[in-house]
Amino acid sequence: MSEPTDASGPTPRRATAPVPPATAGATPVPEASRSGRVGVRKTYKLYLGGAFPRSESRRSYLVRAADGSPLANASLASRKDVRDAVAAARRAQPGWAGATAYNRGQVLYRVAEMLEDRAAQFVDAVAAAEGIGRDEASREVGDAIDRVVWNAGWADKLAQVAGSANPVAGPYFNFSLPEPVGVVGVVAPAASSLLGLVSVALPPLVSGSTVVVLASEGRPLPAVTLGEVLATSDVPGGVVNVLTGRTAEIAPVLAAHRDVDALDLAGADASSAADLERAAAGNVKRVVRAEPGADWHGDPGMRRLLAFVETKTVWHTVGT
Amino acid sequence: MSGSPRPAAPDAPAAGSVASSRFGYAPAPESRSVVSIRPSYGLFVDGEFVEPASGAYFPTVDPATEETLAQVAEAGGDDVDRAVAAAGRAQRDVWGPMRGSERAKYLFRVARLLQERSREIAVLESLDNGKPIRESRDVDVPLAAAHFFYYAGWADKLPYAGFGPAPRPVGVAGQVVPWNFPLLMAAWKLAPALAAGNTCVLKPAETTPLSALLLAEILQQADLPPGVVNVLTGAGATGAALVAHPGVSKVAFTGSTEVGKSIQSALAGSGKRLTLELGGKAANIVFEDAPLSQAVEGIVNGIFFNQGHVCCAGSRLLVQESVAGPVVEALQRRIGTLRVGDPLDKNTDLGAINSRPQLDKIRELADSGERDGATRWSPACSLPGRGYWFPPTVFTGVSPAHRIAREEIFGPVLSVLTFRTPEEAVAKANNTTYGLSAGVWTEKGSRILWMAEHLRAGVVWANTFNRFDPASPFGGYRESGFGREGGRHGLEAYLDV
Structure with a gap:
């Protein structure tokens, strides 16, 4: 991507969209309001390369609320969708990494602004997905927005905290810097549909990696709506790709993919985590292990920020 | 030939001016007598050299002469059990609870002993590995000592390393090192692990075990508490048994990408920490x-x-x-x-x-x-x-x-x-x-x-190449592995952060 000078700069580049991008404002709408008007239902699609396509397989699955009532159909991503998403993430990675850290920070902060703007919509979506009251859902959404702000602020500080000038015994200037690992595959937490999602999806972005996120299989709708926020937040297309579907079907494809550099298995269940780690060894992926039952409310620390960087050390001769 | 930019054919190696430009030197051999090699070596477990449970030994040879230098014990599963148990006890009872400032002094001792015995170690390294004495003398041994010296200083400063206010050791580290820099790679593995309060089971390469065994003698000389470092000699099977052992919490491997992948795969689902330095x-x-x-x-x-x-x-x-x-x-x-x-x-x-x-x-x-x-x-x-x-x-x-x-x-x-x-x-x-x-x-x-x-x-x-320093993080992107050795960054692999 060219380097936008601030968050209100060029609009994100989108891949040619097979279908028009979905629009905002898609809280589950009652079937018909008191006035008798029939509501417009939203189609939940994948977020891939900056566009909102259906699964190439044309499959979908019924997503139910925590109380069992049907919410919507979500796209059932295929192996091919995973490969397409990885390709989109790879294409977007050099541009995202090449943006200044200040610019990445502003773009991520813009995500928080857009989320805040649509907070009420996310409260409804999280409440429905997780079966919690609106007060609790409000806290989830508030924490999620604050988590985005926290990550945004790291973009232009990580290199100072994680890098160093190294006092080697010789006439050399030697320094170490954190660099983005590349393309990161993320298995989002199954339970925490928004806070858990942003807690794992954003840390790779801070340093300039791009991500392919497998949304919570049972609670995917907030992730799709987050994709709509990202699409309108100056995040270049392909930097974040969100897939919905069966984790057991598509996570192994992501874990084994040769063009994925690292994996966050936060949401993988205990029975599949070992297989996913084994698949990751095929190209020596960096892996953050599964964390079933993790609480996403506390201080996230720097662990995930550091898990998706490579330390590069440069030696330069000193002389006249 | 030397005047032509065109390379010579393989069956007609450059002759004439190139060869004659190499003026003669009289031989300047370093003396072998500075090092005494024992006929056979046991395993170093719990502070002592012991027989392997199986009684099996294998030869290590001088690659420059193909002569056998010594017989070396081949550690099996029982030996791995014994060494990991010794390391676990030492970590829990002695090395883990020890104040960092006390651990530091042991590591400073090791650094000094390596410097004091540097000539002997360099000769042994060149004999077992085949590398020029100029390199073992000027690179391998001084850098190994420098690594112990550098990480010794970290042992009582871990809260300042940027990994949280109270970083803890991981436990027992299983460390498998290659044959290209036998002593130096052992130092890269042991020094940060020990500084952080872990104990170690080190598996040197099959073809270059002698400097690690000499290092074990130096650790005895430094009065390092028994079990803090254990050295198991053997081949690939010994290394595989070590990294798979349930008592090992942290695995560090330097070697080929092929073996590195197999270790990463074998450790899937184990919860063990892993760093790889590969090809x-x-x-x-x-x-x-x-x-x-x-x-x-x-x-x-x-x-x-x-x-x-x-x-x-x-x-x-x-x-x-x-x-x-x-x-x-x-x-x-x-x-x-x-x-x-x-x-x-x-x-x-x-x-x-x-x-x-x-x-x-x-x-x-x-x-x-x-x-x-x-x-x-x-x-x-x-x-x-x-x-x-x-x-x-x-x-x-x-x-x-x-x-x-x-x-x-x-x-x-x-x-x-x-x-x-x-x-x-x-x-x-x-x-x-x-x-x-x-x-x-x-x-x-x-x-x-x-x-x-x-x-x-x-x-x-x-404008330089192949420079190394204990303060400088080293490690790869992609299939060259993950994790860094050296510098502040090198502590992370050995801290529970």
Whole structure:
């Protein structure tokens, strides 16, 4: 991507969209309001390369609320969708990494602004997905927005905290810097549909990696709506790709993919985590292990920020 | 021949002016008598040398003469159990609870003992490994001591390392090291682990166990508490049993990418911490404005240091097209002066290849270069009749698709490719599954930084190559592994953060 000078700069580049991008404002709408008007239902699609396509397989699955009532159909991503998403993430990675850290920070902060703007919509979506009251859902959404702000602020500080000038015994200037690992595959937490999602999806972005996120299989709708926020937040297309579907079907494809550099298995269940780690060894992926039952409310620390960087050390001769 | 930019055919190695430019030196052998090698060595477990449970021993040979140096115990599953149990007890009862300032003093002692006994260690290392005494004396041993000295100082400063206010040790570390820098790799593994309060079970390479066993004697001399470091000699099966042992919480491996992948796979689902330092296929990139005579020295050092048995060796020379002829010509002239032979001779530049299997592998890959159509060149040099030897070799006319441009040869074989623009240099340099190191030679500072930014490698040397320091993090991108050794960054692998 060219380097936008601030968050209100060029609009994100989108891949040619097979279908028009979905629009905002898609809280589950009652079937018909008191006035008798029939509501417009939203189609939940994948977020891939900056566009909102259906699964190439044309499959979908019924997503139910925590109380069992049907919410919507979500796209059932295929192996091919995973490969397409990885390709989109790879294409977007050099541009995202090449943006200044200040610019990445502003773009991520813009995500928080857009989320805040649509907070009420996310409260409804999280409440429905997780079966919690609106007060609790409000806290989830508030924490999620604050988590985005926290990550945004790291973009232009990580290199100072994680890098160093190294006092080697010789006439050399030697320094170490954190660099983005590349393309990161993320298995989002199954339970925490928004806070858990942003807690794992954003840390790779801070340093300039791009991500392919497998949304919570049972609670995917907030992730799709987050994709709509990202699409309108100056995040270049392909930097974040969100897939919905069966984790057991598509996570192994992501874990084994040769063009994925690292994996966050936060949401993988205990029975599949070992297989996913084994698949990751095929190209020596960096892996953050599964964390079933993790609480996403506390201080996230720097662990995930550091898990998706490579330390590069440069030696330069000193002389006249 | 030396006046021609055209490399000689392999069956007609450069003769005449190149060979005659190598004026004579009298032999200057380092004395073997400074080191006493025992006929056989047990395993170092819980502070003592013990017999292996199986009673099995294997020989370790001097690759320069093919003579057996000693018999070494082969550790089996029972021995791994014993060593891991000893390490676990020592970690829980002694080393873990010990104040950092006390641990530090043990490590400072080790550093000093390595310095005091440096001559003896260097000779032993050259005997067992085949590397020139000049390198074991000036690089391996001083750097090993420096690593202990550096990490000793961290032991009582861990809360300041940036990994939280109260970082804790991980537990027992199982550490498997290669044969190319036997003592130095042991120091890279042990020093940060011990500083952070872990205890260790170290598995040296099958073909180079002696310096680790001498290090065990030094640890005894330092009165390091029993069980804090255990040394299990053996082959691949011993290493596999060690990393799979349930009492091991942290695995650190340096070696081939193939074995690294198998370890990562074997550890899937175990919850063990893992760092891998694997293979490489580094590009050494020479621009037309580079100081060419310095660059030639850097190219030679980059590929022929330690016979090319270096994971970060500059095995792909990328030279800008406009200076390719003069660079290759100067390189061949310089290579013509290299001395291949007795590792204990202080004038030797290239020693012996470490083992017969490694020699076979280098030969096979070099032959593939010829079959693929690249042009092979070696200087006229006579190799000793016994032992494992391979002459310094340069391939020109190499395509990025050739095996010699893609696979790690781990020997004194350089592949020369050309480029026109910085962008092409970066694209070719990054066109590999590895990402350990790279070199850049140019007088232009902004180009150095631009190249350093775009090269996907853990270490970038600008106008130098193959420099190492305990304060400098080392480790790879991509299939060259993950985790860093050295510096503040090197502590992370051994801290529960």
